[in-house]
Amino acid sequence: MxxxxxxxxxxxxxxxxxxxxxxxxxxxxxxxxxxxxxxxxxxxxxxxxxxxxxxPGLVNAHQHSPMSLLRGFSDDLKLMDWLEHKMLPAEARMTPEDIYWGAKLGIAEMIRSGTTAFADMYIHMNEIAEAVTETGIRASLTRGMVFMEDDGGRRLQEAIDLVQRWSGKANGRITTMYGPHSPYTCPMEPLREVIAMAVQDDIPLHIHLAETKEEVEKIHSRYGMTPTEYLEEAGMFERAHVLLAHGVHLNPEDVSRLKGMRGGVAHNPVSNLKLGCGIAPVEAMIAEGITVGIGTDGAGSATTLDMFEEIKAACWLQKLDYGDPTRLPARQVIDLATRGSAKLLSLQHEVGVLAPxxxxxxxxxxxxxxxxxxxxxxxxxxxxxxxxxxxxxxxxxxxxxxxxxxxLTIDEDELYREVSTRARRIVEGI
Ligand SMILES: N[C@@H](CCSC[C@H]1O[C@@H](n2cnc3c(=O)[nH]cnc32)[C@H](O)[C@@H]1O)C(=O)O
Ligand SMILES: [Zn+2]
Structure with a gap:
């Protein structure tokens, strides 16, 4: 054709x-x-x-697509409260079919607002991969892993299954990553194990980093380090390609630690603004040659998957932070949302620019x-x-x-019927 x-x-x-x-x-x-x-x-x-x-289509560099089912359910809370008392209990109730419909809702919103590829981290990845396959969008999929209890290796096995089963599928539209969730949910030993797997299999890593001040305090009291130092100590920046989500609380030494890394940082400005997290040092990272891309984070926190809102917020935050309207100008922010994000997904030779x-x-x-x-x-x-x-x-x-x-690939009437009944059931009583 x-x-x-x-x-x-x-x-x-x-x-x-x-x-x-x-x-x-x-x-x-x-x-x-x-x-x-x-x-x-x-x-x-x-x-x-x-x-x-x-x-070029916009590339959403950090997402949890099924969380579209939880949009507006629990706003105006602190991140840890929101995560522990609202999101995790709701996620525990989600069936694989719920995940499929939630992902499809997220994908419908992305296609409608000009996103052509996204990096996703969630659970029940087979169903997300099915939704990606059917709807025609491009995605890099990650089974997010929290290592806070002994699960007999279940999470790790699901992550391996995703990589083995889905890498390169859907006419090459699906790629995969390994996803230790964050410094505060991943002790050193399993973290090192996942990094070794990523290096051995040549699969990128996807992890949350330094999203809140509370995270910085928690990691400092546990290990006497910043979250970035903790990942460096684990060997994360030595050989693996790494997609770091957020990177809000990075001191100048942390920014230097990321210099020369493969991969880079996904900036999620709307989510950071709404959760009151802070302003990521985007201009400082760019000045050090660190690749920065743009993502939305899940609709459960950011409430929108419209990358054009992120683009505006990214500019405003840098201009405000420096008190200087020349910061993060128009062309550069579009570059972050296309070529920058494409590089974070390891797709820089395939998407992000229009060229033969x-x-x-x-x-x-x-x-x-x-x-x-x-x-x-x-x-x-x-x-x-x-x-x-x-x-x-x-x-x-x-x-x-x-x-x-x-x-053209999604029946919207059916979609809205499915998500409204499923969403109601999932949050009831939480
Ligand atoms: N709960 C799963 C891991 C799922 S990965 C994706 C996780 O990221 C969570 N999440 C979504 N947004 C954020 C955020 O902004 N910061 C930290 N975690 C988030 C989301 O609720 C979900 O649990 C397990 O036990 O293995
Ligand atoms: Zn996230």
């Missing part, structure tokens, strides 16, 4: 290339040509790109709206004015998943 997008305003995100008007040809799952005019072929499905921006040879993961944004006119500067519009509801078309791996705001 081939698709020809005609006369769109194209933002490739290739180095410093400026936006231009042109055509994009997709064959199979790849972009094959980008030029100011491409001769249509009879077999092409033509898409009118006029009055639309074509750009890259996977056809891209979105079209409808500019025929009052809040998106006139068009002085495409990058400014994208960073400060566009929201997820302005996404017109979403394409992943050469397949159209949303066209003219209609989802």
């Amino acid at each position: 081939s698709i020809l997008i005609q006369q769109a305003t194209i933002l490739t995100m290739q180095e410093a290339e400026a936006p231009f008007t042109g055509d994009i040809r997709i064959e199979g799952n790849q972009i094959v040509q980008i030029a100011s005019h491409i001769m249509p072929q009879p077999e092409d499905e033509a898409i009118d790109g006029r009055n639309k921006i074509a750009m 040879g890259y996977k056809a993961d891209l979105i079209l944004i409808d500019l025929a709206k009052p809040h998106l006119q006139p068009i002085h500067n495409v990058e400014s519009l994208l960073a400060y004015s566009v929201n997820g509801a302005d996404v017109h078309t979403t394409i992943v791996n050469g397949q159209i998943l949303m066209q003219d705001r209609k989802l």
Whole structure:
């Protein structure tokens, strides 16, 4: 199958290339040509790109997709309270089918708001992988592991099963990671064991790091170190590719510790703002050459999976932190949400830019709206004015998943019926 997008305003995100008007040809799952005019072929499905921006799909670098079932159930609490007294009891009640529908709800929201790939950490990963397979989105999946009790190796075995069963599946749309949950839920010994597995199997790691002040205090009282030092002590930054979620409370020495690491940090600004966590040192990390990407965290805390909200919040936080509006400018934040996040998912050679040879993961944004006119500067519009509801078309791996705001791989009526009854049952009495 081939698709020809005609006369769109194209933002490739290739180095410093400026936006231009042109055509994009997709064959199979790849972009094959980008030029100011491409001769249509009879077999092409033509898409009118006029009055639309074509750009790489956004990559959500940290998510817990089934937590969409818990959106709005428990807000305005401290992270540890929220996690221990609300989320964990609710998760204990979730069946594999609940997870499937919760993941599908999250995926529907992501496709609708221009996200074409995401990094997920959760439980019952087979069901999430099924939802990814059916809906057509791209994902890097992680079985999150808390090692606070002897479970006879069950969690670790589920993590291994996920990696063995699903890596490279769904036409290559699924990749996998190993996921020790966080410094405060992973003692040194199992942590070292997982890192050794990741190095041996050449599978990346995905972990929460330094999200709250309480975490820093807890790790200091247990081990006399910062959370980052603790991971360094475990050998996490030596050889493995690591996706660190949050990285809010990093002192300058911690930032230096991450210098030269494979992977980088997923910044989740809306979740950090809403939970009152603090401001991650994004500009300081970038200055040290550390890769920064952007994620939403689960909808159970952030309540939104709209990456355009994250993009705005990321800019605002850096500008506010430094008292300086020149910090984290428009082009750079878009780079974090596309190329930066793609690198965190180890997909930098496949997605995150529009260029021949890259996977056809891209979105079209409808500019025929009052809040998106006139068009002085495409990058400014994208960073400060566009929201997820302005996404017109979403394409992943050469397949159209949303066209003219209609989802083509998800039955939304059925989805909303399923999630409302399941969500009610899960939270009852908690
Ligand atoms: N509870 C599982 C691990 C699941 S991994 C994903 C976990 O991350 C949790 N989670 C979601 N958001 C956050 C966050 O912001 N910080 C820390 N954990 C979170 C979520 O509730 C879920 O339990 C076990 O015992 O093995
Ligand atoms: Zn998280």
